[in-house]
Amino acid sequence: MRKTTYGGKYDVIVAGGGPGGLPAAVAAARTGARTLLLEQSAILGGLMVSSMPLLGFVDRSGRTVLGGIPGEMVERLDKKKATRGHVIDPTSASLTIINPNWMRILCFEMCKEAGVDVRMYSRLTDVKTENKRVTGVKACCIEEDMEFDCDILIDGTGNGTALYFAGAHYTRNKSLQPGSLEFTIGNVNIPAFLRFLKEHPEDAELPDTYGVTQSMEQFNSRQGFGITGLMHSIEKARAAGDYITPRDCIVLVTTNEEGELHCNSTRVIDVDPTDTVSMSNAETEGHRQVENLMLFFRKYIDGFENCTLNYIAPFFGIRETRRVAGIRTLNDETVRNCLVPEDSVCLAGYNFDIHVPGSLKTNIQPVEKAVGIPYGCLVSENIDGILASGRTICATDEGYGLSRIMGTCMAVGEAAGTAAALCVKQGIQPRALDPQVLRAVLKKNGCIVD
Numbered sequence: 305m306r307k308t309t310y311g312g313k314y315d316v317i318v319a320g321g322g323p324g325g326l327p328a329a330v331a332a333a334r335t336g337a338r339t340l341l342l343e344q345s346a347i348l349g350g351l352m353v354s355s356m357p358l359l360g361f362v363d364r365s366g367r368t369v370l371g372g373i374p375g376e377m378v379e380r381l382d383k384k385k386a387t388r389g390h391v392i393d394p395t396s397a398s399l400t401i402i403n404p405n406w407m408r409i410l411c412f413e414m415c416k417e418a419g420v421d422v423r424m425y426s427r428l429t430d431v432k433t434e435n436k437r438v439t440g441v442k443a444c445c446i447e448e449d450m451e452f453d454c455d456i457l458i459d460g461t462g463n464g465t466a467l468y469f470a471g472a473h474y475t476r477n478k479s480l481q482p483g484s485l486e487f488t489i490g491n492v493n494i495p496a497f498l499r500f501l502k503e504h505p506e507d508a509e510l511p512d513t514y515g516v517t518q519s520m521e522q523f524n525s526r527q528g529f530g531i532t533g534l535m536h537s538i539e540k541a542r543a544a545g546d547y548i549t550p551r552d553c554i555v556l557v558t559t560n561e562e563g564e565l566h567c568n569s570t571r572v573i574d575v576d577p578t579d580t581v582s583m584s585n586a587e588t589e590g591h592r593q594v595e596n597l598m599l600f601f602r603k604y605i606d607g608f609e610n611c612t613l614n615y616i617a618p619f620f621g622i623r624e625t626r627r628v629a630g631i632r633t634l635n636d637e638t639v640r641n642c643l644v645p646e647d648s649v650c651l652a653g654y655n656f657d658i659h660v661p662g663s664l665k666t667n668i669q670p671v672e673k674a675v676g677i678p679y680g681c682l683v684s685e686n687i688d689g690i691l692a693s694g695r696t697i698c699a700t701d702e703g704y705g706l707s708r709i710m711g712t713c714m715a716v717g718e719a720a721g722t723a724a725a726l727c728v729k730q731g732i733q734p735r736a737l738d739p740q741v742l743r744a745v746l747k748k749n750g751c752i753v754d
């Protein structure tokens with residue numbers, strides 16, 4: 305019979321070990337908190353191990369806007385020969401190309417070094433509260449359920465599951481952005497592919513919903529490149545019954561390995577990330593589209609004739625779920641005017657990027673320079689003892705379109721973990737923490753906050 309075991313009291317518990325959760329756990333432990341990280345899967349890193357490039361490290365003004373733990377992780381990947389560094393890119397501002405397997409190794413390494421208690425195969429299943437304050441969590445572990453107490457809980461689940469169980473107010477759009485299953489294609493003859501793009505300029509064009517242009521010069525960069533396009537070939541293939549994905553373009557990005565490209569192009573619409581049947585259907589459809597795309601590349605695009613399916617991300621990627629109702633909001637005015645409020649805890653240097661719900665289109669609007677994320681975006685308006693991290697922070701659609709990328713989620717995570725540990729030290733709730741005290745500690749740790 306399944307039993308419940310008490311696992312003790314922690315200063316800080318982090319649910320979810322992705323870009324929002326992992327740096328939070330490391331930062332909390334480094335700031336002196338006894339920290340537990342609960343991760344439902346067998347891997348740490350969340351979508352950081354999907355083989356996608358990390359976005360948000362360099363903004364459109366050319367400034368590097370992420371330091372601290374995100375910067376350290378890229379430096380450590382560099383020492384492992386697992387990154388091409390920051391590639392300047394007209395569509396995404398910058399692409400930080402990394403090897404997902406080495407990222408996976410690094411995530412475990414950093415938790416161990418920091419002294420984080422890591423529990424893999426441990427899914428957060430409930431949150432304990434008293435008088436609108438979080439006091440602990442319940443988790444489903446391998447052959448038992450476990451209960452833990454904590455002072456501060458950090459939501460790094462992506463979906464806002466911890467916030468939801470805690471009874472925190474949140475927003476969730478009626479129609480959510482579509483999700484995708486990411487994959488990597490090997491044995492690509494890159495020179496032949498680049499010749500194909502030169503000979504078919506219509507396939508090198510961006511959709512008209514992107515506010516930027518791309519060039520052959522960019523594709524020829526030796527450091528690496530990203531391309532969004534192949535729209536003409538998609539139309540041809542769709543007419544012949546060879547293309548099933550409901551998206552108007554394909555996104556390919558160089559990986560860390562020679563002759564390999566990452567493909568961010570499947571699209572499943574109307575997925576409910578909080579429903580098991582819906583997510584199972586999304587996984588099934590995502591895998592079906594990966595096969596269809598592989599056949600498309602081999603048949604229609606030069607350079608892919610002998611390509612191989614090298615890697616499929618460990619899980620289907622969700623772009624949007626819940627966002628906490630915070631005491632501050634990353635709002636449209638801040639994004640449109642590129643403001644850095646004085647209570648900012650990190651910078652978001654990307655685009656306003658929304659995959660239009662239920663549509664073939666993606667809307668990308670370049671944002672001139674990095675925007676500040678105020679500390680209060682991480683703080684629940686109605687529940688104490690909890691902080692939002694990663695893509696669960698309080699933001700309008702535009703703010704979310706800018707801040708949901710992995711580089712920014714990592715910096716938000718470091719801010720959340722540091723804030724949680726400071727709250728424990730001071731014996732206060734997150735809403736009472738002075739953002740200037742937090743900013744001073746973050747700056748000392750190499751973070752860029754203004």
Ligand SMILES: Cc1cc2nc3c(=O)[nH]c(=O)nc-3n(C[C@H](O)[C@H](O)[C@H](O)COP(=O)(O)OP(=O)(O)OC[C@H]3O[C@@H](n4cnc5c(N)ncnc54)[C@H](O)[C@@H]3O)c2cc1C
Pocket residue numbers: 319320321322323324325342343344345347348349350351352356357358359360426427428429460461462463465483484485486568621622623693694695696708709710711713
């Ligand atoms: C298809 C797609 C393409 C994208 N492309 C890019 C890109 O190219 N570059 C970029 O920078 N960003 C990209 N993004 C955005 C970015 O990947 C996400 O917004 C970001 O990963 C969010 O980080 P997170 O830590 O909040 O969530 P996640 O990365 O989803 O991590 C959440 C973690 O929590 C765990 N978890 C979930 N629920 C529980 C639970 N109940 N208990 C325990 N653990 C739990 C999960 O297993 C996972 O490890 C993309 C997103 C998607 C979906």
